[in-house]
Amino acid sequence: MSEQYDLIVVGxxxxxxxxxxxxxxxxxxxxxxxxxxxxxxxxxxxQGGLAAAVGQGDSAGQHAVDTITAGARxxxxxxxxxxxxSAPDVLRWLLAMGMQFDTVNGRIALGREAAHTFPRILHxxxxxxxxxxxxxxxxxxxxxxxxxRHEFADACEILKHGNQAVGVLVRNRRGxxxxxxxxxxxxxxxxxxxxxxxxxxPAEADGSGLAxxxxxxxxxxxxxxVQFHPTALSPRADDPSTQLPLVTEALRxxxxxLINDQGARFMVAASSQAELAPRDVxxxxxxxxxxxxxxxxxxxxxxGDRVRAQFPNFVQICAQxxxxxxxxxxxxxxxxxxxxxxIKVDLHSMSRVPGLYAVGEVACTGVHGANRLASNSLLxxxxxxxxxGERLAQRGPVAPITRVDPVVGHAARAESTNDQMVxxxxxxxxxxxxxxxxxxxxxxxxxxxxxxxxxxCLAGAPVLRQLTTARLIVEACLRRRESxxxxxxxxxTHAHWSPRSGQAVA
Ligand code: SIN
Numbered sequence: 001m002s003e004q005y006d007l008i009v010v011g012x013x014x015x016x017x018x019x020x021x022x023x024x025x026x027x028x029x030x031x032x033x034x035x036x037x038x039x040x041x042x043x044x045x046x047q048g049g050l051a052a053a054v055g056q057g058d059s060a061g062q063h064a065v066d067t068i069t070a071g072a073r074x075x076x077x078x079x080x081x082x083x084x085x086s087a088p089d090v091l092r093w094l095l096a097m098g099m100q101f102d103t104v105n106g107r108i109a110l111g112r113e114a115a116h117t118f119p120r121i122l123h124x125x126x127x128x129x130x131x132x133x134x135x136x137x138x139x140x141x142x143x144x145x146x147x148x149r150h151e152f153a154d155a156c157e158i159l160k161h162g163n164q165a166v167g168v169l170v171r172n173r174r175g176x177x178x179x180x181x182x183x184x185x186x187x188x189x190x191x192x193x194x195x196x197x198x199x200x201x202p203a204e205a206d207g208s209g210l211a212x213x214x215x216x217x218x219x220x221x222x223x224x225x226v227q228f229h230p231t232a233l234s235p236r237a238d239d240p241s242t243q244l245p246l247v248t249e250a251l252r253x254x255x256x257x258l259i260n261d262q263g264a265r266f267m268v269a270a271s272s273q274a275e276l277a278p279r280d281v282x283x284x285x286x287x288x289x290x291x292x293x294x295x296x297x298x299x300x301x302x303x304g305d306r307v308r309a310q311f312p313n314f315v316q317i318c319a320q321x322x323x324x325x326x327x328x329x330x331x332x333x334x335x336x337x338x339x340x341x342x343i344k345v346d347l348h349s350m351s352r353v354p355g356l357y358a359v360g361e362v363a364c365t366g367v368h369g370a371n372r373l374a375s376n377s378l379l380x381x382x383x384x385x386x387x388x389g390e391r392l393a394q395r396g397p398v399a400p401i402t403r404v405d406p407v408v409g410h411a412a413r414a415e416s417t418n419d420q421m422v423x424x425x426x427x428x429x430x431x432x433x434x435x436x437x438x439x440x441x442x443x444x445x446x447x448x449x450x451x452x453x454x455x456x457c458l459a460g461a462p463v464l465r466q467l468t469t470a471r472l473i474v475e476a477c478l479r480r481r482e483s484x485x486x487x488x489x490x491x492x493t494h495a496h497w498s499p500r501s502g503q504a505v506a
Contacts, residue, residue: 001179002178004182005028005180005181005182006029006397007020007023007182008030008168008181008184010168010187010209011033011187011188011209012031012032012041012141013040013042013134013188014041014360014378015188015360016031017037017141020141021141022386024393027146030148030180031141032168033149034204038137038138041202043137044130044131045202046377047129047248049111049122049129049378050091050129050379051120051374051378051379052091052120054088065117066117067080070278070372071367072369072371074222074225082347082383083379086383087379091122093386099133100124108122111123115278121375126309153172154462155209156177159179160353161401164183165184166183166403167181167404171411181400186359186388187359187363188209189205190205190209190360191339192473193338194206194243196435197431198335198431199335199336201243201336201337205361207465207470208466209343210472211464215468216356217352218344218351218352219352220342220364221342222366224473224479226341228334228335228486229336230249230332231246231249231252231298232335233245233317236321248314249279249374250310252276255302258282258285258296258332267282279371280371286332287334287435300326300329301326307326318330336435338372340364340371345364348387359384359388370484409460411465413461414462418457422461422463423463426453429449429470430473434474434477438487439489440478454467454468454471
């Protein structure tokens with residue numbers, strides 16, 4: 001069965017819905033999502049805010065400088081500049097759709113975050129910015145009769161005719177396959193956090209979009225740059241979940257301290273900036289404590305009752321775990337958080353495959369360089385997504401696609417228990433060998449083990465997508481021999497920390 005569109009968007013987070021809404025009504029648009037449109041993907045989980053240099057004395061130029069400094073100067077300078085200059089337009093667009101940002105005395109409040117030289121972070125609902133953004137975009141998308149939602153649908157393959165992308169093969173919950181055809185296919189499938197044992201990312205962020213793009217012939221770049229957030233809520237010993245609630249770094253910005261189970265404030269020895277050191281420095285110090293067999297906590301008690309008003313989302317998350325941050329330190333672990341690398345695209349979000357575009361975390365516009373500056377991801381997703389939608393709309397409706405090459409058969413099978421087992425093994429492997437601290441030995445070992453797992457899978461097994469992406473990440477790590485940004489090469493040997501026991505294992 002086939003359906004014809006002018007534009008297909010795979011993914012329904014901020015990036016995907018910004019493309020769909022940005023196209024403005026002149027096109028027939030399909031939005032494919034693995035869950036409920038607008039509610040799957042990482043956007044609704046974002047606790048940080050949206051960076052925009054709109055405060056007094058601030059400028060897009062200074063925002064660009066901060067972004068490039070955080071990115072270890074590995075950034076694409078023109079893309080950074082374009083993004084920071086787009087922020088006022090993004091704000092106007094969101095406000096027109098009804099986004100409720102936090103205000104002080106009737107004006108939008110601008111918060112300050114580590115590595116931003118000016119207060120320029122807009123929040124909504126305190127630490128619930130992503131949820132408010134997702135609400136606004138979802139409600140706007142639901143109002144448009146020209147957007148068709150294909151929910152609970154898994155994109156298995158990019159359809160091509162010759163070199164041109166012409167659609168997507170999707171499988172629904174009943175296992176039925178359908179061809180969605182269009183001359184413009186946009187991947188907005190998010191990140192790769194679910195390839196790791198611990199992540200702040202939801203289930204959809206499993207790297208399958210990168211594998212689809214790779215099979216379709218797109219170029220993937222900077223895959224070695226994976227950002228680990230230093231503080232996610234530590235799981236209970238019996239909790240197998242991969243996605244952990246984020247403990248926002250704004251808490252450290254507000255004066256909360258990291259301590260180990262002996263009560264030592266270890267960040268003081270690790271960096272002159274202590275808890276306010278860059279994210280990768282803090283993540284490595286936390287990881288170091290864990291590999292020594294210590295547990296790590298965020299001590300929120302200095303905030304007292306203020307924590308309720310300033311961080312309601314965090315308080316609620318703690319309460320669900322039976323924890324009260326006003327009276328007890330909160331156990332934390334680092335977690336895979338954001339992927340700077342992705343499908344190489346130009347300033348117009350075009351990949352090297354004609355007709356195939358990428359936006360948001362799955363794309364590599366180069367704005368984040370080797371390490372993302374906090375709160376830049378929502379801005380990037382919306383700015384590039386909206387601009388792409390507007391540009392595609394200028395072309396107007398197109399003739400139906402009539403010719404499609406035979407499918408390759410990637411992810412042709414339904415998911416099996418073996419897929420789940422292989423994925424569990426892969427996550428442990430990525431965590432211990434391709435994680436916060438890497439070595440050439442750990443990477444070589446990971447590569448060998450992933451290749452074995454790939455050989456053990458049947459052709460068309462869905463987990464081959466995750467294995468493909470993981471292998472490409474490891475290969476990228478091996479090519480970059482020096483540490484840069486979030487890619488950190490440590491000693492030849494390192495302990496493997498067991499997340500279940502909290503113990504270091506040789
Ligand atoms: C945080 O609030 O700690 C995360 C924000 C971000 O990653 O941009």
